[in-house]
Amino acid sequence: MSATPSPLAAAQLILPAPAKLNLMLHILGRRADGYHELQTLFQFLDYGDELGFSPRADGEIRLHGGLPGVPDEANLIVRAARALQTDANCTQGADIWLDKRLPMGGGIGGGSSDAATTLLGLTRLWKLEHDENRLATLGLRLGADVPVFIRGRAAFAEGVGEKLLPVQLDEPWFLVVAPQVSVSTAEIFQDPELTRDTPAITVRTVLERGGRNDCQLVVEKRYPEVRNALILLNKFVSARLTGTGGCVFGSFPNRGEADKVAAQLPAYLPSFVAKGSNVSMLQRKLKSLS
Structure with a gap:
């Protein structure tokens, strides 16, 4: 039997859109x-979606392989492409292919990462002169997490998540478990039971002592699937929620240990194992192309 061709096979430029973890929040x-002041620690995973890009002369943005139930006009990929067109006064268009691997509503940055990869990919494809700072500013209008994916470096973030201080972290292997729920970030941040008075701490304190996820108790209460996944994973390793969920994760010193636990998870609970990275695989790919 012949292998199924990649949905990105027709693309001129193919780039990854990596996942991230919030190691604390x-x-x-x-x-x-209405936005929330927060402090969080981002690290990337060598795992994610993949996007392909080819130029169009007619100025149209066409997305292939969009998301079920999400109109193209609402998709962050299309919104990012059109925002860049407008910002650059660019008349070029693009065909964009999406190979979606990251769960929606998982707290691992799927939509924001796709938007960042689109901005960086089309800047290259259209030969624009937008630098990282300009793209990060543009990306912030699309979502608070987009700038961290634009910059592609592990970071301590403050403000609404846009004030980034690059950090060097250990790069363990992670087991990420994805309960079959899509958690609404807006819903969690609007919950009256969410703790909103955690005292600010320094990046040094975070690096020395770590931190917790203030959203975890709210998410556990609203989504029993997430609570059950945490209980299960905690039997093997210290388990935490990433972002507003619903993915939960644990860290391991090597891939073998992570794979061993993954093999013991029930079949109904999707998971993946990936290496933590202080420089995103998107930035590494772009550097290899330059």
């Missing part, structure tokens, strides 16, 4: 505009 307060 503290909510400090709510701002007047």
Whole structure:
């Protein structure tokens, strides 16, 4: 039997859109505009979606392999492409192919990462002169997590997540478990039981002592599937929620240990094993192309 061709086979440029983990997430307060002040620690995973790009001369943005139930107009990939067109006053278009691997509503950055890869990919494809700072500013309008994917370096983040301080972290192997739920970030941040008064701490304290995820108790209460996944994974390793969930994770010193635990998980609970990385595989790919 012949192998199934990649959905990205027709693309001129193929780039990864890596997952991320929030190793801790503290909510400090709510701002007047409704957004929350937070502190979090991001690290990337060598695992994610993949996007392909080819130029179009007619100015159209066409997405192939979009998400079920998500109109193209609402998809962050299309929104990012059109935002870049407008910002650059660019008349070129693009065909964009998406090979989706990351779960929606998983707290591992799927949509934001796709948007960042689109901005960086089309900047290259269209031969624009937008630098990282300009793309990060543009990306922030699409979502608070987009700038961290644009910059592609492990970081301590403050503000709404846009104030980034690069950090060097250990790069363990992670087992990420994805309960079959899509968690609404807006729903979690609006929950009256969410703790919003955690005192600010320094990056040094985070690196020395770690931190917790202030969203975890709220997510566990609303989504029993997440609570059950945490209980199960905690039997093997210290398990935590990433972002607003619903993915949960544990860290291991090597791939073999992570694979061993993954093999003991029930079949109904999807999971993957991936290496933590302080430089995203998107940035590494772009550097190899330059």
